[in-house]
Amino acid sequence: GAGVSQTPSNKVTEKGKYVELRCDPISGHTALYWYRQSLGQGPEFLIYFQGTGAADDSGLPNDRFFAVRPEGSVSTLKIQRTERGDSAVYLCASSRLVNTEAFFGQGTRLTVV
Amino acid sequence: AQTVTQSQPEMSVQEAETVTLSCTYDTSESDYYLFWYKQPPSRQMILVIRQEAYKQQNATENRFSVNFQKAAKSFSLKISDSQLGDAAMYFCASVPGGATNKLIFGTGTLLAVQP
Numbered sequence: 001g002a003g004v005s006q007t008p009s010n011k012v013t014e015k016g017k018y019v020e021l022r023c024d025p026i027s028g029h030t031a032l033y034w035y036r037q038s039l040g041q042g043p044e045f046l047i048y049f050q051g052t053g054a055a056d057d058s059g060l061p062n063d064r065f066f067a068v069r070p071e072g073s074v075s076t077l078k079i080q081r082t083e084r085g086d087s088a089v090y091l092c093a094s095s096r097l098v099n100t101e102a103f104f105g106q107g108t109r110l111t112v113v
Numbered sequence: 114a115q116t117v118t119q120s121q122p123e124m125s126v127q128e129a130e131t132v133t134l135s136c137t138y139d140t141s142e143s144d145y146y147l148f149w150y151k152q153p154p155s156r157q158m159i160l161v162i163r164q165e166a167y168k169q170q171n172a173t174e175n176r177f178s179v180n181f182q183k184a185a186k187s188f189s190l191k192i193s194d195s196q197l198g199d200a201a202m203y204f205c206a207s208v209p210g211g212a213t214n215k216l217i218f219g220t221g222t223l224l225a226v227q228p
Contacts (some may be wrong), residue, residue, distance in 0.1 A: 033214060042117075042204050042218030043158070056215060089156055095214050102214045104158040 002026075004105035006092050012111045013082055021077040021108045025094030032075050033102060034067055035091040043091055049075060050098060082112045115140040115207050119219035126195045127227050133180075134190045134222045136205030144210030147181065149190045152202040152221070161203070164188065166210070192224075200226040 005024040013019050025032050031050055035043035036059075045059040049069045057067070064082075069075040079086055089109050093102040116139045126132035138147065149161040164172045164181050171179050176196075180189045192199055205219040 031214060033216075035216075040220070042206070042220050043216070044218070045215050048215060091156070091158065093158070093214070098214055099210075100214075101160055101163070102216070107156040109156075 004092055004094050004103055006090075006105035006108050008108060009106065010109045010111070012113060015082060015084060015112055017082050019079050019082055019110065021079075021090050021110070023075045023077070023092030023094075023105060025073065025075070025092070026096075026103055027073075029094035029096050029103075030072070031095045031098045031102075032069060033093040033095075034075070034077050035093065037089040037091055037107070039088070046077070046090075079110075082110075084112045086110060087112045115142070115145070115209065115217045117205050117207050117217050117219040119205055119222050121222045122220075123223045123225070125225045125227060126192070128195055128197060130195055131191060131193045132195055132224065134192075134203050134205075134224070136188045136190070136219060138186050138188060138205070138207050140186070140207060140209070142209040146208050146210065147179075147188045148206045148208070148216070149177070149179070149188075150204045150206060150218075151199075152204060154201075158204070162190065195226050197226050197228060200224055 007022045034046040037043040047057040052072045064080045067077045089107040091107040093104045095102040145166045147164045150158045162174045176193045202221045204221045206216045
């Protein structure tokens with residue numbers, strides 16, 4: 001596609017449930033990033049992939065959060081046993097190389113009720 | 114660790130006027146990049162302008178320019194001839210130089226443009 005695509009656009013889930021958020025980066029972009037944006041805040045870094053491997057996962061808040069990128073393209077952010085505090089917009093970005101401009105998707109708004 | 118501070122939660126400007134958004138940052142890195150991103154209601158972060166810390170000259174992109182004061186660790190954004198479409202959240206961000214795009218964002222400034 002022309003840009004970074006994130007699905008679903010919005011997701012409402014019950015506390016304790018498992019959710020998966022998908023990111024489809026721009027074709028040919030080797031680097032992929034996940035950020036979390038809580039209400040009234042700037043985005044916070046979660047994890048960064050270079051190819052298939054997670055090069056830096058220092059921003060993942062706890063072991064309920066996990067992300068994969070098995071073929072070096074699409075990535076999935078997985079959240080287990082969701083909590084109300086996980087409610088936020090989850091943004092994905094990709095860049096051709098690690099130090100070139102990052103392009104963002106429109107995010108997934110996750111609401112945990 | 115890098116930090117980015119935006120002290121103006123909201124700003125307002127008349128259409129066709131000029132507005133300046135403030136940003137300060139703190140870093141121990143000698144090599145880093147600074148950015149301004151625009152986030153409209155669509156939620157998509159759009160790069161407005163980028164500044165390499167090693168460059169003395171302030172970056173300019175059409176109606177958008179920055180005032181980069183390295184010693185003061187200040188990085189303000191000036192929007193000239195403001196347009197209704199400029200209304201959005203604006204985020205200042207930094208990233209250390211080298212092999213990463215791990216952006217550190219400020220808390221944002223909501224810009225309203227009055228017709």
